Amino acid sequence: MTRVAVNGVTGQMGGAVIEAATDSEVVVGFATSDVDAVDGVPVVHPAEAVEALQEYDVDVVVDFAVPEGALTVAEACVEAGVPMVVGTTGFDEDGLTRLQDASEEIPLLKATNFSQGIQVLQRLVSEAVGTLDDYDLELMETHHNRKVDAPSGTASSILDVIQDERDVEPVYGREGHAPREDDEIGVFARRAGDIRGEHELVLAGNDEVLSLSHRAEDRGVFAAGALDAATWLVGRDAGWYEFGDVVDA
Ligand SMILES: NC(=O)C1=CN([C@@H]2O[C@H](COP(=O)(O)OP(=O)(O)OC[C@H]3O[C@@H](n4cnc5c(N)ncnc54)[C@H](OP(=O)(O)O)[C@@H]3O)[C@@H](O)[C@H]2O)C=CC1
Numbered sequence: 001m002t003r004v005a006v007n008g009v010t011g012q013m014g015g016a017v018i019e020a021a022t023d024s025e026v027v028v029g030f031a032t033s034d035v036d037a038v039d040g041v042p043v044v045h046p047a048e049a050v051e052a053l054q055e056y057d058v059d060v061v062v063d064f065a066v067p068e069g070a071l072t073v074a075e076a077c078v079e080a081g082v083p084m085v086v087g088t089t090g091f092d093e094d095g096l097t098r099l100q101d102a103s104e105e106i107p108l109l110k111a112t113n114f115s116q117g118i119q120v121l122q123r124l125v126s127e128a129v130g131t132l133d134d135y136d137l138e139l140m141e142t143h144h145n146r147k148v149d150a151p152s153g154t155a156s157s158i159l160d161v162i163q164d165e166r167d168v169e170p171v172y173g174r175e176g177h178a179p180r181e182d183d184e185i186g187v188f189a190r191r192a193g194d195i196r197g198e199h200e201l202v203l204a205g206n207d208e209v210l211s212l213s214h215r216a217e218d219r220g221v222f223a224a225g226a227l228d229a230a231t232w233l234v235g236r237d238a239g240w241y242e243f244g245d246v247v248d249a
Pocket residue numbers: 007008009010011012013014030031032033034046063064065066068069070072086087088089090111112113114115149153222
């Protein structure tokens with residue numbers, strides 16, 4: 001069985017990964033709070049990650065934490081020579097560069113969304129935006145009230161797909177006198193309750209509206225996808241990988 005370490009083990013996704021790990025074994029977790037164990041998994045401070053990766057003979061790290069914590073553990077993975085799956089969202093340019101640097105030393109797979117449905121949605125978005133090339137575009141996402149980054153990593157990835165097809169300028173919310181420009185895309189983030197993750201792209205012509213949407217109903221879908229990615233990543237060459245590499249394999 002693949003021996004997995006979970007970064008952000010005390011969090012919502014950390015718990016979901018432990019629960020989803022049936023074909024792999026979570027042997028240790030990382031978090032900053034003073035907790036000894038989560039569901040029997042020992043918790044270690046990220047500052048001691050290099051030693052823990054060696055002591056627990058970890059095959060691969062699965063990360064759902066915060067950007068700074070993900071970067072600390074990525075650099076520990078480089079030191080210990082352990083592959084890493086990065087699910088954390090909200091990195092700035094410097095953080096993304098540090099992950100790219102790490103991927104020159106270890107296999108590193110980063111995805112803003114580990115559901116298979118979002119993989120398909122991205123392909124549909126590409127086709128729809130390329131075909132309906134003069135339709136207005138508006139992008140919406142909705143998440144639980146504890147989410148700290150906005151817009152979601154998934155919405156940013158969908159925006160990247162759109163911008164590969166069309167030269168649009170994102171406008172993050174609107175207020176006051178804000179007439180719509182032809183080349184803009186409105187991007188909206190809503191936060192409420194325990195909504196797991198909803199994304200919708202609206203393409204509107206004058207006489208019709210196409211809506212492409214996805215709704216995650218359980219965090220288990222992300223956890224299972226990340227664990228599939230983790231198993232797939234073990235034994236690969238150093239480099240930058242994406243979830244599409246796993247799903248299309
Ligand atoms: N790619 C995908 O498919 C998905 C990505 N996500 C992303 O995963 C991330 C986590 O989400 P979620 O579990 O809901 O968030 P939570 O806030 O529930 O969990 C975050 C975890 O990170 C830990 N943490 C905080 N600081 C550090 C640090 N310096 N080093 C290591 N761990 C740290 C926290 O524990 P403590 O305070 O004890 O350190 C906590 O366990 C978010 O960025 C979210 O967007 C979420 C779902 C799916």
